Amino acid sequence: METDLRRTWTEINLDHLLYNYHALRERIGKTVKFLGVVKADAYGHGAVQVAKTLQDAGADYLAVSSLDEARELRNHDIIMPILILGHTPPEQVGELIRMNITQAVSAEAKAEEYSAEAVKCQGTLNIHIKVDTGMSRLGFLCDGAHFEGGVARIAHSCALPGLHAEGIFTHFAVSDEPGEEENAYTKEQFALFCHVIDALKEQGCTFPIRHCANSGAVAYHPEMWLDMVRPGILLYGLSQMADVLGLKPVMSLKTNVSTIKTYEAGTTISYGRLFKTEERTRVGVLPIGYADGFFRSLSNIYQVMTEDGKAPILGRICMDMCMVDLTSCPNVAVGSEVEIFGMKNSANVMAQMAQTIPYEITCAVSKRVPRVYYRNGKILERKLWIDD
Numbered sequence: 001m002e003t004d005l006r007r008t009w010t011e012i013n014l015d016h017l018l019y020n021y022h023a024l025r026e027r028i029g030k031t032v033k034f035l036g037v038v039k040a041d042a043y044g045h046g047a048v049q050v051a052k053t054l055q056d057a058g059a060d061y062l063a064v065s066s067l068d069e070a071r072e073l074r075n076h077d078i079i080m081p082i083l084i085l086g087h088t089p090p091e092q093v094g095e096l097i098r099m100n101i102t103q104a105v106s107a108e109a110k111a112e113e114y115s116a117e118a119v120k121c122q123g124t125l126n127i128h129i130k131v132d133t134g135m136s137r138l139g140f141l142c143d144g145a146h147f148e149g150g151v152a153r154i155a156h157s158c159a160l161p162g163l164h165a166e167g168i169f170t171h172f173a174v175s176d177e178p179g180e181e182e183n184a185y186t187k188e189q190f191a192l193f194c195h196v197i198d199a200l201k202e203q204g205c206t207f208p209i210r211h212c213a214n215s216g217a218v219a220y221h222p223e224m225w226l227d228m229v230r231p232g233i234l235l236y237g238l239s240q241m242a243d244v245l246g247l248k249p250v251m252s253l254k255t256n257v258s259t260i261k262t263y264e265a266g267t268t269i270s271y272g273r274l275f276k277t278e279e280r281t282r283v284g285v286l287p288i289g290y291a292d293g294f295f296r297s298l299s300n301i302y303q304v305m306t307e308d309g310k311a312p313i314l315g316r317i318c319m320d321m322c323m324v325d326l327t328s329c330p331n332v333a334v335g336s337e338v339e340i341f342g343m344k345n346s347a348n349v350m351a352q353m354a355q356t357i358p359y360e361i362t363c364a365v366s367k368r369v370p371r372v373y374y375r376n377g378k379i380l381e382r383k384l385w386i387d388d
């Protein structure tokens with residue numbers, strides 16, 4: 001533990017996760033179910049600990065993107081319902097049924113393959129129908145000329161033997177952007193989704209769980225919460241929406257100063273000689289680089305947070321290291337803690353500077369960076385993906 005903590009690590013604050021969960025729960029009210037999106041290792045936070053926390057807190061559902069991700073959770077005592085949002089090969093339907101995992105179904109051909117497999121296994125596969133209302137990714141096409149046919153294909157899929165259609169859902173393309181045009185597009189997607197559900201109802205095909213609200217719709221469109229909401233990034237306390245809702249970032253990426261040297265004016269620093277000192281400069285080396293998930297595009301522009309305030313990155317970020325200007329940080333010494341992003345240095349800002357979104361920032365933290373889980377201010381677990 002101690003040796004890891006002297007290099008680079010993330011702190012995953014489960015108290016903040018719980019705070020965000022309860023704040024969102026309060027927002028949606030008692031009648032709406034809560035699905036926590038924990039795909040991609042819970043956006044880099046570690047799916048097992050996040051899922052355990054949500055399970056203990058009383059969340060209703062989890063979502064992952066693949067069977068491998070679902071299996072990891074089932075192998076770690078997660079017994080609550082899990083929905084796989086992405087594709088699962090039909091050969092694995094037996095495993096889905098055995099592990100009681102719900103599968104998204106995005107086309108009639110898939111429904112038929114899943115049905116045949118489920119019948120072969122003499123089991124029932126729980127499914128959620130995915131409708132494409134304008135994301136143009138997965139789902140039954142139902143817009144315009146596709147409406148009648150799309151509805152018929154969904155109805156046929158739901159009636160197949162071996163399948164139990166528990167839910168129906170769609171996904172929004174721009175619900176997280178509050179502009180007028182984006183708003184109108186989201187409303188159109190929602191209207192189409194409701195239209196499809198109504199047409200299916202007329203054919204006697206109903207669904208206990210209708211859901212469409214990702215974080216954007218949880219933040220901006222209460223009328224779209226339906227039976228269940230499906231937030232991801234809000235749970236992790238990131239994005240502008242999270243700031244507006246007063247949520248707390250769950251992940252901090254931290255490192256330590258490993259070396260400090262003072263250079264004369266005119267010294268170039270790091271690969272490419274991008275930065276040249278203009279005066280005597282006190283330079284710290286941080287043991288974190290792009291292989292840890294610290295984007296190289298932040299070279300020469302980002303500022304890390306020290307106990308004496310911000311310290312600019314000097315020159316290129318290397319694979320395993322980067323350099324910072326500590327000239328105006330006199331109290332920072334070898335061994336001092338530095339925050340790359342977290343409570344003091346928002347990952348939202350870091351994302352903007354790297355011309356990306358905070359999702360990519362936390363997902364990019366690589367497997368050699370230990371995740372240290374905090375609960376009630378104390379270390380609960382330390383997870384290292386590289387074998388000790």
Ligand SMILES: *Cc1c(COP(=O)(O)O)cnc(C)c1O
Pocket residue numbers: 037039085171213214215216230231232233234
């Ligand atoms: C990733 C994902 C979500 C969560 O999105 P956020 O923007 O993080 O809230 C919800 N639904 C589906 C289908 C997704 O793929």
